[in-house]
Structures are given as C-alpha cells and as structure tokens.
Amino acid sequence: MDFNDSTSEAEFRGQVRTWLDTHAKGFMSPNDDADVDTFIAKAKAWQAKKAREGYAAIRWPKAEGGLDGTPMQEVIFQDEESRHDVPVGPFVTIGTQLAVPTLRTHGTPEQIEQFTQPTLRGELLWCQLFSEPSAGSDLANVRTRAVKDGDDWVINGQKVWTSWAHVADWGILLARTDPEATKHKGLTFFVVDMRSVGVEVRPIQQVSGVSEFNEVFLTDLRIPDRYRVGAVGDGWKCAMTTLMNERVNVGGESQALPNVLELIERAQDRSTGASLDRFKMAQLLTQEMGLRYFRFRLLTSLSKGETPGPIAAMSKLVYANTLQELSAMALDVTGLPGLQAEGDKFQHGYEWAAALRIAGGTDEILRNQIAERVLGMPGEIRVDKNIPFSQCR
Template sequence: MDFNDTKQEAEFRQQARQWLEENITEFKEEYTFESNLSWAEPEAGELAKAWQKRKFEGGWGCLTWPKALGGREVSLMEATIFAQEEAKVTPLAGIYGVTMGMAVPTIMTHGTEEQCKKFLPTIANGERLWCQLFSEPAAGSDLAGIKTKAVKDGDDWIINGQKVWTTFAHFSDWAILVVRTDPTVAKHKGLTYFVVDMKSPGVEVRPIKQASGESEFNEVFLTDVRIPDSQRLDAVGKGWNVAMTTLMNERVAVGGAFSYNVEEILDVARNTPLGEGRAIDDSGVRQSIADWYVKSAGLKNIRLRQLSTLSKGGVPGPEASVSKLVLGVGRQDLAAMSLDILDMAGVLAEDDAMGWGNYDFFRTIGNRLEGGTDEILRNIISERVLGLPAEIRVDKGIPFNEVPSGL
C-alpha cells in the first residue's frame, strides 16, 4: 500500500498547514493562555469554542459536512489531513471530541431535518459544546442497564436519575442522553434517546476529583428535568440503536485521539541517564519501545482501514474496538515505563502534555475505561471479529423490572 499523499492531498495539506500557521499565531495573540492549561478548566472550553469559531469562519470548521449545514463536503481523507496538521499546532480540537465525534454523527444519522438545522449550526460556529450522558453508577460497561427514567407528560418528558463519568459536563452547553422509558420490556428495548440543554432546571453537575489532580469527569444529577418531545432522536424505544451509532463513533474518536507513534517515549529514553549511559542504551528499554513500535504500526493500518470504510460511506465497525483496546493498554504501559525510566524525576514532574510524568500515568487509566472498557471490547472482538460463541447473558429477554439488581 502507498501511504503517501496524492498530488491533490499534498496540495490540500499545504493549504491547511499555511492557514493553521497563520491563524494559530493570531489566535494566541488574541487569547493569552498558559501552554499547559488543563482541559478540565472552563477556560479551556471557551478557548475551544473560540478556535472552532475561527475555523468555521475560515472555512475549515466542518470539512466533511454538507454545504447546506455549513460544511465543505471534502473527502474524509482530506479532513484527516487537516486534523493531523491541526494537532501539530494546538490540542484545542480535542475538547470538541465528544461534540464532533459523537453528538454530530448521531444527530446527522438519526435526527430529523428540522433537528439538524436547529442543533448543527450552533456546533459548527463554536457557540455550543456537547457532552455525553450515558454511564451511571450501576450501568457503565452494561449501558443497557441504565435506570435513569423518562415519563411522558403531555408533549414533554420528565427525567429523573443520575449519570457519571461525564467528560466536560461542567462547561458543556448541551448533551446527548439515553434514558429508560419502558421498564416492562427487555433492557435493550426500553431505551429512548434525547438531546438536552445542560442549563435546564433540575440539571446539577458535580465535578469528580481524579487521581491525576484534574476534574475532567463529572457526576450529573437529573431531577424532574422537563424535555420536550421535539428533542427526542428517533422513535420511542429505539434508544439502543441510536446509542450504538454514538458508541461506534466514540471508539473511532477515542482510538484516534492520541498519538500512535513512539517519539515521545524515545525522547524520554534518549535524554534520561540510566546506569552508566542513557536509558536508550539499555536493552530492556529498547525491547519495550520496539514492542510498542510494532503495535503502533498495526494501529496505524487499522486506522487506515477505518478511514477507507468511512470514506466509502460505511459505518465504523468492530475494528474500532481493536484499535481502542490496544491503544488504551499500550498508553498505560508506556506511562509506567516512562516513570520507571525517570524515577523520582517522573514522580515529581509538573503537568506537561505528553511529558510522560506522573500526570500521564494517572490519566492513562481513564483511556482503558472511556469509549468502552477492556472487557467489553474483548467481548466485541471475540464475538463480532473472531466469531466465537457469545457470552452467556442470563437477563436476555427478561423484562427490565424483573431482572435481579442486588439493590
């Protein structure tokens, strides 16, 4: 396979690079902020919105979207090229990961024309950020086990329940939401999907203090929150099907959100003394880096396969689970190895993006949970890729309100 840019792609990359270099300089002059600003800070959310607005006004904000919705309808490969170049100059696009990578494809796939016209323009122009209200204290890996309920009241729905591990909920404007509307049917069939204004009465957000020192994740409590039926995506009871669209795109987004290469850990190994030489001179260190290099090459090819599928109009498949599983485990292993190499210097290192100090060690734990836990991903791979027998599910076909909960 030839992984080099075509002539057209090379020209597009040069145009993207030129625009980014010019505009990031102007942006940093207009918005003064610390280079190590935490993504968990509300200020980061405002900066991400401002950057998205600048991209949109410059014609680079929603490259693959239909022109009628403010996009340019370029190829997925060209959009990937822009994302590659953008990542070299700023990490701000990552804050829009849930918004662009999960909310947008779900709304485009399952929303009505009216809903698309209402919600997508405010995403495109940087006006609104979105979060994802899925996981609950007793329903994380088993998403279909959620208990947050919605009861119909005229033309509205009344929502009560609790969500947890919601990234950026503390500064998000809107959210995608899965709730239970019918507890008398099997758990996968009683779910319905909504979008909700995070400023609605009854929505309470409580940041969670993480081991990394940040509060990127949140608990969200929903108490008698009133949502109009016009904010429902797809039919009542079809929430699981809609959620699958979100989750498949989430695994692609999470799997592509972090670097596959080994340059960061190589820099650490080349510049850190170990024994009588450098860490890179140690055979054990070189072997570990070589192992990750092999894995990263495989991840790159899986990513290219995903892009090929999407560029032909397909939907994300189970290969996204392979990518996300390997990446989550690998990043945690790399962070642990970096701490071993840096010794006390790594433990005491200040928060530094991709610095592979103590922050990275604690934050990579989340990589193995977000977008699907290791266990769920292994089940998907075994059943849908390898064709192995499905895991035994004792609650299959049983009405949700009859499933023993242990509570």
C-alpha cells in the first residue's frame, strides 16, 4: 500500500503549508492558553480566518463556504495545522465536527441556514447535552423530559459532564418525549439556546484546577418546535450521527499528547537513574505503530468515499489505553516534579489519559460495539429491550 500523497494531494499540501506559514506564525503568544477568555477569543479568530479561506469546511460546496474538496484534503489540512501553535479549541470543534454535521444530516433547511455559517466562522460555540447522572455509558437511559405545550416543548432535567457549557451559545440536547415507548425509541433531538431562561450551568472544578466540564440544570425550559431536529422519536438516530463523528475525532492522534519515542528521549535526557521497561516500551511502540497504520486504513476508506462506521471505535479504544500506560511510565521516569512543568506534554497526557477512556464512549461500550457490529458476535442480553421506558428500573 502506498501511503505517499498523490500528485494532487501533494499540490494541496504545498498550498496549505504556504498558507499556514503565512497566517499561523505568531498567531498565539506565550501563555495565551493559560487565560480562558484570551484563548477562546483567539480560537474564534483562527476559525474565522480558516472559514474565509474555505479551510474550515473543506469538503463542503464552495457555495456553502467550502472548497468542494475531498476527505483526504481535510486530513491533510488537519495534519499540517497540527504542526503549528494555533488555537484549535474543543468548544469550536463541538460545533463544527458534531453539531453542524448532525444538523446537515437531520435538520431542516431553516436550521441549516441559521446555524451552519455562524458556527463555521466561529461566531457560535456549542456544547453537547447528552450525559446525565443515570445516563452515561447507557445513553438511552436519558430521563430529561420534553413535553409538548402548544408550539413549544417544556424541558425538565439535568445533564452532567457537559464540556464547555459555560461558554457555549447553543447546545444539542437529547430528551425523552415518550416514556411509554421503549428506551431507544422515545427520544427526540433539539437545539437549545444556552442563554434561555430555565438553563443553569454549574462548572465542575477538576483535579487540574480548571473547569471544562459542567452540570446543566433545565427547569421549565421552553424550546420552540422549530428547534426540534428530526422527527419526534428519532432522537436516537440523530444522537448516533453525533457520536460516530465524536468517536472518530476523539480517536485521532494529537500533537498535544506524548508518544513513545518522546518518552524514550525524555528518559535519555534525565539523570534520575530511573530505567525503562524495555519489553513494555517495545509493546507500546508496536501498539502505536499498529494504530498509525490502522488510521491509514480508515483514511483509505475515506479516500474512496466510504464511511468507516463502528470499526472507527477501535482507534479510540487502543489510543486511550496506550496513552494511559505511556503516561504511567512517564511518571516513573520523570517523577511527579517532572510532570509539573507548565505546558509539559507528559503532564497533559497524564491528566487526560484516564478521561479519554471515558470521553466519547467508555472502553466497555466500545468493546461491545466492536464485538457486535464489527465481529458479528451475539449481543448482550437486555432485559429492558422490549418494555416501555416507564417500566424500566
């Protein structure tokens, strides 16, 4: 298999490099990422700059702000962008990679017109109102209720672990509209103005000292029916569109997180006397290389216009576990003080590794998906499969 760029891809890569060398240099100043407000402003400005050039939505038609490009061109841009110190905030990508693709698949023309371009330009930030205290891995266990009242829906419930809800302008919401239907059938998908009366956001302080996650309380929140996405009861279908995009993105390799070769270099530079487990390092390096070539396989599917589907969950599953093992070894090599340097990759990896095994689908859920939907193994026994949600305990 040839992993080199084709002639047209190499030409596009050259154009991207030239543009990034011109516009990305000096975009971020030291400590910009330490101040949340400054980082958000810079991320929105960078998103707007990309949108003006068509790089914010490469695969979209030119008439809609894209380049009429290919999935491979999008991958090439992301690869080249990752080599520059530019602010690519998750509060931006939740909108561009999760909310907008779901709206473009299931939304009305009016919804697409209202939200697509402002989100693309970085003017609207989004959050994902899915998880609840009793609906995390089992997302279909959502208990937030939506009751029709005239032309509105009245929402009551609680969401939790909602990333960047405290800065979001809009949210995508999964709520239960029919408690007498089975748990996967009685759900409906909405978009929510996060500045509405009835929305209360409470930041959760993390062990790192920052607050990226939030609790969100919805109390008699009124959502006009025009902000319902898809048909009533089709919320699960919309949510799966969102989650498949999330798992592909979460499983991607990040330049902000460490790799095995960087750990080897770190160990050689230090005089702590700590030694590496060579067998374990070889195992992690093998996993990392295997993962890289597995991603090439996914890219080959994309280049042919195919959708990777549930097999993409394998990338996220392996990467999350490899990163956690690597981060634990980094702690052994550098010691705790060595992970506390500001902006250190290994510190970031250590803080993020455990969370990555939960974000975008837990290990257990992904293993079930791979077993059932990729390998064709029998599904787990579900005692609540054919009974109304109101009778589930």
